[in-house]
Amino acid sequence: MPAYGFAHLRDRRHHPDVLEYLRRIQNTLDPFHGRFLIHGPPSEVLEGSWPGSMVLIEFPGMAEARAWYESPEYQKILRLRADHIDGDLVLVEGVGPGYDPRERAEKLQADAARERA
Structure with missing residues (x-):
């Protein structure tokens, strides 16, 4: 299952450190x-x-996403961004190709019914 690193970056600044981060992130x-x-x-x-x-x-x-974030190479450049841009970063697992939100709704409804019982 694919996983994603999602960042919501607020108050972006083009500080020289951020530009250096951008130059180096792909290698990580x-x-x-x-x-x-x-x-x-x-x-x-x-x-x-x-x-x-x-x-x-x-x-x-998800294993690759976590390993990337925790890697020494990424940790070396993390502060270049984090010290200059306020934001949030989350890792999240994606859904498979056969994902059907109706099945999710049924599971949530069944869980709620069990909780009420």
């Missing part, structure tokens, strides 16, 4: 088969508000 991703799917500019907000921008990086699985 390559050993873990990470690739950018979204990198950047503010999106078109249709509901609510979204200050800042987003980044989405895909990995083959």
